[in-house]
Amino acid sequence: MASSSPKIAFLGLGAMGFGMATNLIKLSHPVTGFDVWKPTLERFSAAGGSTATTPRECVRDAPYVVFMVATAAQIMSALFEGPDAAVHELKEGVSLMLCSTGPPEYVPLIQGKLKELGRGDVLVVDAPVSGGTIRAANGTLSIFAAGEEKAVEAAKPILNDMAGSNLWLIPGGLGAGTNVKMVHQVLAGIHIAMTSEAMGFVGKLGLPSKKAFELLKAGEGSSWMFENRTPHLLVEDKTIYSALNIIVKDIGIVTAGGRSAHFPLFLSSTTEQILASGVGAGLGLVDDANLVGVYLPQDPTAILKLASLPEPLAADNAELRLVEKAMAGVHLAAAAEAMCLAAKVGLDAKTMFEIISTAAGASKMFVKKAPLWLSGEWKSGKTVDDVIAELTEAIEEANRLKYPLHLAGTALQLFELASMKGQGKEPDVAIVRIWDGPNGPLYPRESS
Amino acid sequence: MASSSPKIAFLGLGAMGFGMATNLIKLSHPVTGFDVWKPTLERFSAAGGSTATTPRECVRDAPYVVFMVATAAQIMSALFEGPDAAVHELKEGVSLMLCSTGPPEYVPLIQGKLKELGRGDVLVVDAPVSGGTIRAANGTLSIFAAGEEKAVEAAKPILNDMAGSNLWLIPGGLGAGTNVKMVHQVLAGIHIAMTSEAMGFVGKLGLPSKKAFELLKAGEGSSWMFENRTPHLLVEDKTIYSALNIIVKDIGIVTAGGRSAHFPLFLSSTTEQILASGVGAGLGLVDDANLVGVYLPQDPTAILKLASLPEPLAADNAELRLVEKAMAGVHLAAAAEAMCLAAKVGLDAKTMFEIISTAAGASKMFVKKAPLWLSGEWKSGKTVDDVIAELTEAIEEANRLKYPLHLAGTALQLFELASMKGQGKEPDVAIVRIWDGPNGPLYPRESS
Structure with missing residues (x-):
């Protein structure tokens, strides 16, 4: 059972994300969910989660941010595009876990863009998952985590709660998990x-x-x-x-x-x-x-x-x-x-x-x-x-x-x-x- | 224009075969056609051909036999199977042109079977064709002829009438044309x-x-x-x-x-x-x-x-x-x-x-x-x-x-x-x- 205090922002509550996020709630984490599909937010609220109507609002004050949207393009959009983008409100030194499956080059690209915007403090982890909806919901997903050691260490408590004994630490830096x-x-x-x-x-x-x-x-x-x-x-x-x-x-x-x-x-x-x-x-x-x-x-x-x-x-x-x-x-x-x-x-x-x-x-x-x-x-x-x-x-x-x-x-x-x-x-x-x-x-x- | 005397037996009057056989008629050859599809025989008769109701009857007294059925299996059947098979009535020293497209091994197989049956006299030519129905009907098909020199020579007058300037003599013996x-x-x-x-x-x-x-x-x-x-x-x-x-x-x-x-x-x-x-x-x-x-x-x-x-x-x-x-x-x-x-x-x-x-x-x-x-x-x-x-x-x-x-x-x-x-x-x-x-x-x- 993880400590219940630090807020987790969870973006992307699809078939996989919903199970992952509600599993974190069961483990006593306060989780704020965001999804573009409104009925999902209602279900998430009923499952004990908080909800947000924009990525920016979702990540506010959260030391942990998990992206589980469908595509790399959706991460780019939620993170960087427009006044409601998450980047405007990312907490100093936040742990950013990118769990969506995207092309190998996208994770380093996101880190590069954060640095360009003066947000080199964000601890990016490349953390794609596998295992299906059942393992998503019971916290036993396979997760392939890669990134700078400090970033991986920071994310570990949350990754462990999503993966149980199936957390793989992949050497090779950002992109290796995606590979x-x-x-x-x-x-x-x-x-x-x-x-x-x-x-x-x-x-x-x-x-x-x-x-x-x-x-x-x-x-x-x-x-x-x-x-x-x-x-x-x-x-x-x-x-x-x-x-x-x-x-x-x-x-x-x-x-x-x-x-x-x-x-x-x-x-x-x-x-x-x-x-x-x-x-x-x-x-x-x-x-x-x-x-x-x-x-x-x-x-x-x-x-x-x-x-x-x-x-x-x-x-x-x-x-x-x-x-x-x-x-x-x-x-x-x-x-x-x-x-x-x-x-x-x-x-x-x-x-x-x-x-x-x-x-x-x-x-x-x-x-x-x-x-x-x-x-x-x-x-x-x-x-x-x-x-x-x-x-x-x-x-x-x-x-x-x-x-x-x-x-x-x-x-x-x-x-x-x-x-x-x-x-x-x-x-x-x-x-x-x-x-x-x-x-x-x-x-x-x-x-x- | 070829000589009009020697009879040609033509087995297989499909889209290609019908055109090939009627082209031979136009060139003054007497052609006897056979096909399992009866309405085709009526059309063939109307086009000036003679018709036969069995392969055996078709090849009777013909110094030239052309096979243009759909598959190698159909040749095997028409040539060898049962009392109506062509083999029982093949003329001594007949020129047998195999124009259907079959696997490379089938032509030598047919010659082998003929020899087994004591019909080593049959002059087998491997002669697959290409070019479509229009060229079939106007006698300009590409024909790839191979076999023993004597056999190819014997078939040449008829092959020329079907191919015009598109007759290819392929070295390598039986099977080379099919290749x-x-x-x-x-x-x-x-x-x-x-x-x-x-x-x-x-x-x-x-x-x-x-x-x-x-x-x-x-x-x-x-x-x-x-x-x-x-x-x-x-x-x-x-x-x-x-x-x-x-x-x-x-x-x-x-x-x-x-x-x-x-x-x-x-x-x-x-x-x-x-x-x-x-x-x-x-x-x-x-x-x-x-x-x-x-x-x-x-x-x-x-x-x-x-x-x-x-x-x-x-x-x-x-x-x-x-x-x-x-x-x-x-x-x-x-x-x-x-x-x-x-x-x-x-x-x-x-x-x-x-x-x-x-x-x-x-x-x-x-x-x-x-x-x-x-x-x-x-x-x-x-x-x-x-x-x-x-x-x-x-x-x-x-x-x-x-x-x-x-x-x-x-x-x-x-x-x-x-x-x-x-x-x-x-x-x-x-x-x-x-x-x-x-x-x-x-x-x-x-x-x-």
Whole structure:
């Protein structure tokens, strides 16, 4: 239980922010909330919070300020634009926690602008979060905190109350926390899209979807996202757990990060286009599990209908195994893409492994294979060519059905590229060689 | 004008086959047609042809047999299966022209099966065609003929009557003609999909589509397919010039060829998934220009509506230029993918350049850039990093609009890969380096 005296200003009371802010109230902090959506303020008041009608009023006298608005642009606006901006009233030496997910360059940009305005005293912390609304509300979010030591120390009491044991202190200064989130979202984004690709394939194959989900969940192709999202498709459920537009924004940050680092991110790019197709089909504001509609445009509720199929399904059913092979192949390539990007932007690979393997970006393949990249002991049950054979099986069946396997198709080309470059007989994790630059291999690396 | 005496058996009177067969009639050949679709036989009869009700009856006494059915499986069936199969009545020393597009291995397979059955006397020619229904009907199709010299010589009079000056004699034996067609279809397929991606982008940007088409057609991003298909979108036209399912089948042959050669074909794979999405959206049997519906699912007739916009549009309009940059970047990468596959399967690069640059697989970028690969004089106005910058501009605007650029997204990753490997400052055509194997560079090569 934290001390109850210092005021916390909390800006951005959306699905995540509302839970985070009310959790702080439960921990006896006096919290003043701000949001542009007025009904939320009423709910927040009912939950025991104070409310403010402008950012400026919200931050008045608060030694702690948390930003949890949707975008970096919204922070810039609330902080700097016009007479109601927060900057006019920021307390001397205030601890400013930037929890929104933005592009890597935005946090240093905000600090720069504060300094320009003579507010070098503000203690900025780059503190993006992950974990979903439930963990937001019970104070166990993963938080990736970075910044000057003094700033991180000042924010720690509040960050601890939001993260519990899931507070990660990321070295590298402002932007490093955002980089961690970015790399994490490579996996989150690909796995969300792959969940739809896989369950759409289940639907196209006409398999009993509930049983298929249970079996796939237990297999090597599973991911945290797959386990988390698929249940939304198996029952009639219009709840928006996480709107498609959120992962659209996040994967946009990933691909922009790839572009600014001149680093190819094939699966992230494929994911971005699938997600854009989802928005184009009118799915931006609904739960991201509905992305399956892009894969089954003529029958988007196929999974729901197949959930009640009474037919038995064996774990070694050949069609089901095709879905699993597609998932495993994509998740292995995704793990490689993410860990190579982590290395490229200078993040510590071991820390990234620890963060991701217990977070929403985890997959069975990631947890199993990523340690091999760190240790350099590339002993794996399969070769690159073995994965090619498995993905090929899945793709040939999908071709026969005229079902699009966007991600599995891209993953296959990546493994083919590795094979063509001479790594066909090497362990499957040699796929990371694709991202080696002229300066030598990215992996193995124990730490950066 | 050919001699009128020897009978030609023509199996497969679809959109292409009907034109080819009636053209032969016009050239005074006696032609007996067969098709499973009875109304076609009546039309064929009215056009001056004889008709047969079984393959066996069709080929009786014919020294020339042309197969122009839709798939290799249909040839196998008509030639070998059951009591009505053609094989029972093939004339001694018959010239058998296989003009359908099938996978590279199918032609040698057919010859093998004929030999097994004691019909080593049949003169098999691998003779896939390209050029569309108009050129089919006026005898100017591109035909890629390969096989034993004796077989090709025997077929030549008929092939000449179908191809005019567009008959290509491909060295390499049976399968080489099919390989040429396969490589050609890499470009045909990508350009068909890119036509939809580009015109969908025009629609999303809300540009006057007719004027945009005219300007894009004149620019460096144009392709034969773009010029040929786009007009179908600018007027109300339900004609099926080429059903989507045809290019779906052809690109399936391309990606299967890539898999059997263990050769990565990123853009072909992306195209395959886009096309599968089109089939999944119910577009398999309509003209392939309708693929734009996959890009604009909520407004598939946007292009038609925008065609009548009276607004002027400057050639240097910034939004239009984004579309052109996306097209040019994709077409350059597609040209590289096709020419590298050609080299990989042992085709002569110079011949491939000559064939493609005058055929339906041509693009402005192909015609401009492919000669540089042959000559090795890689002087180009742009670097790899320049193309990255152009594709990035297009993709960032598409991201903003949540419009999917499947092909441009994939192309960008390919250029990023080249840049990451150290080729960023090299001429843009250095993109081919991606496909170099451990045995050294694929290009430059004057001839294979």
